[in-house]
Amino acid sequence: MSAEPPRKDDARERLRRVLFLVPYAVRHPGLAVRELAERCGATEAQLLEDLDFLLTVGCPPFAPDDFLDLYVERDRVYVALHQSFTRPPRFTESEAAALAAAVKALGGEGRDRVLEALRQAVPRERRKAYDELARRIYAGSPPARGSVMDRLSRAIAGRRAVRLRHFSAARAEERERVVRPYTLARRFGHWYLFGHDQDRDRELPFRLDRIRDCAVLDETFEPPPPAALARARLFSEPHGHAIRLRLSRVAAAWALARPARLRVVERGADGAVVVEVEGADAEWVTRFALSFGGEAEVLSPPEARRHFEEAVQRALTRYQPAPAGAPAPRGRGAGTRRRRRARPASRLTA
Amino acid sequence: MQKAQRLLDLAALLLRAAEPVSWREIQEQFPEDYGGSEEAAIRKFERDKAELLELGIPVRWLQGDEDLPAGYLIDKDDFYLPDLKLPPEDLALLYLSGSAALAGGDFPYARDLAHALEKLSFAARGPGASEAAGQAARTLSAGDGPGRGEVPSMLEELSRAIAAQKRVHLVYAGAERSETTERDVDPYGLYQAGGAWFLCGHCHLRGAVRTFHLARIRSLEVNRAQPRSRDFQVPPDFSVADLATREAWEYAVHPPERARVRLDGPVSAEDRASFGPRAELREEPGGATVELTVTNGEALLRHVLALGDRAELLAPVRLRRRAGTILSELARRVR
Incomplete structure (x- = not known):
């Protein structure tokens, strides 16, 4: 592609990073350099460079107390002077619009409340720009009420276990599984549930279109450990026969x-x-x-x-008229079927 | 002084000031940066203000009164990300949506989304917060290196072109043709359908709004000239959602025609929803009937066939006959 991707280290990206880093370090004093870097999505070297950069930043007239002061002691980061950077700034319109698009695609009852809260978190001057941008991304329609996706999203939000009827492609069989649902992800063009399978006692991906049924159980569970989640996200699917x-x-x-x-x-x-x-x-x-x-x-x-x-x-x-007197053809769900013949098209065309 | 440093210094000054800071004072504090001719200095300061606002930091001008002098200020309430006062289940939805979008690996404004999720940890404690923050940090550290895939980097590129309203130049491969075409497009928006991303916008080659499958865009170039000025305006009546929720049988191929489909019960929520928001559903003993208006009957036919024997196309008769013909031919072939 001829268009240049944004450099990760350009000035704007660094500003966004430090505007998160400083308040985070204020809130979590004595965090290890590695951990803070990880948390900011940076390498350790990058973080140390950011800390060096921050030493030069301050508030005119630049008396000694007017500078930002973050220091490293025995590999841990402390903040001596924060110059009021104790909380990250409001959302930019693209941050809020991206979140809004993700929320709209997943739906749920609180959708409108969430969207309004996001809008309020954008600076007043940029709300119009946010409204416009939010209309420019459409990440899919929300799941139908009562659908597997809908029930799963609620179960994940409420940390409730689910009982799934799931078809495994690798084993070519359908089975009931009790799963602690951790999160949803879209990969390879399909939605997946990641969760902890009770029987097999490990985290596994379940493709949503292979979940034939899903019941939310009363059993609740503790938040999953980050390591388990990280493992679950790097999954590769077991394959059956091509x-x-x-x-x-x-x-x-x-x-x-x-x-x-x-x-x-x-x-x-x-x-x-x-x-x-x-x-x-x-x-x-x-x-x-x-x-x-x-x-x-x-x-x-x-x-x-x-x-x-x-x-x-x-x-x-279904498309072959049954001969008079012949029993209705059997198929899946034939017991509940009521066969109908097509009515003349003239009655239906507007 | 470096720009990043100047912007933070300025933010620190205006954030900490007890009362508005006059332009004169600002100039005195940043003699090198806002020196030179008055006009150039003001222009530079205005650009810096705009950049701060783009980072979510609003610098305000306050009119003086008896108590306060006139000047610039960053109000702490306007600066700090406010607490999102939402019930836990709403926050859980927010976190789940955000991390699911990032985990997919292809989402527009992915970096912005990751930054937003990081910031959220200050504004809302709720189930799913730490999972979302972890996912966000991984997205940010993954960066733009090789192996990121064509579609994600194209989404990132197009996201920025849409926000800045900059024209793009595409080399595009048509669906059923093997040749490619080159065209300029005013990017209006992005939408996802069937797991794939589409760009929609005004196509200068066709002189109309067109949609483009991202996987078929062979190359993409954003107009780099005058990055701060818009290349086009999006028509006020344009809606990405309308385009995106258009079902294949609503494409304008023939005059509108009413169609009827019988679904056998128990009908799943997914099957019901698959006919789109404009279909009329009538519950009946042992199932339901769907009535809808189609302008591309062939697409409805394919959709009904894919539902197998759970669905039956009742009308129009022409399509019903075609369904019968297709199925008998297939049956003959596979037997």
Whole structure:
């Protein structure tokens, strides 16, 4: 890319860092250099440079007591003079707008209260700019009420354990799991829950679209240790067998631009491709293939192809008028189904 | 004096002052920085004030009265990040949203988001605070090094172009065409849909608002000329959310047509929501019926097919027939 990324050490970035560093050091006297650096997202060398820089900063007329004074003693940082930098400054409009976009995407009942509080935390003069910027980012619609995502966000906020019915791609089986939900993350184009699995006694990622059901339990838990969280975030997903699909030229153009991890294994002269997707289950792949409306099919392994074939057959029965007197075709949830014939289009077109 | 140092000195002076500081006094305290011609000095001071404000530090001019002289001041209440007086469950939502966005690795204004989460630890104690702060620090220390991926750095670049309203030059690969096109775009906003990020803005090649899939942007260059002046204005009626929540079957392909879909119960919240905010849902015995207006019937057809036998396209008849045809062809092929 020709555009230069911002240098991490430019003046503005340093100012933002020290405006956090000084009040943080005031609030946590005697913090180890390493810990303070970590907390500020800086290296130790960078932090020591920042401390040197701060020694030159002060308040005119620059009498000895007018300078900022942060010093290191036995590898720990102390503040002798803080010159009123005891709390970080208000949010800039882009800080508040970024937070607002994240909050809007996750929804929840307190959403509007949170957004108003964020707005109030921006300096008066910049609120108009904030309003405008907040309208320029849209990070997705909030989860539907009662959906898995919605229930999980509440459970995480309330530190309540959940019982999940989860499909594991690696084991190709569906299981009930009791999990302490720690956090949500979006990776590789999918939402994941990170949490502590009770049975396996460790932190694991669970892909949200494989959670078939989720019940919030009464059991509460203590905040997770940071080390556990750090481990959980560097996850790599266990993979089952890779599933292969054939995509027509048209489907390929769209599918390959999506964030799903597709690997092209074969290219046909007509533009059609065979792709492999890892860590997916047959249900997901079937839906994915059907979303191309006949332009894609599942090839292998045989179980996945059979799953696809059965899904196609079941769906097809819905579009074939049953012969008079024949029993209604059976499919998933056939007991509750009430079949309907299409009404003439004229009654529906506006 | 270095700028960073001058800005902090100025902030310290105005923050600590018991009463407003006159321009004359400021000049005296910073003789080297605000020396020279009066006009140049004032311009430089105004720029510094603007930069402080960009850092969240408002410098105010106060009119004098009988008790106070006229001058500049940073009011502590205006400077310090206030306590967000929110109930714990709201704070938990705030922290969870922020850290989930950062953990994803691609979010616009990611650095700003990280700074905001760090600052929040002063303004709100709530469940999730330390997780969010840890995630923020990791984001800041990850920096811009290699291996950060194309999309995250493009998001960062575009975030800044959108905030500053600077024009961008794109080399873009079309969806079903293999060739690339070059164009100037006034970036209006960013949105996420289906896990991917899109830029929307006025495209000078097409003379209209267009959306661009970030993964198909081959290269991106922000107009560097006059960084402090805007290149364009966003039309007041433009809404990123409207564009982003437009379902594929709402793209303008044919005249509007009413469609009806039967969902078999129990219908999950996800399936219900998948038809978008404008669909009308009617509960029925054993399921629900969705009615909606479509201008791209083909897209609705694909959506219904992807729901498998839980959904059935009832109308229009033309689409229903096509669903039948597609499924019989597929059934023949896979048997």
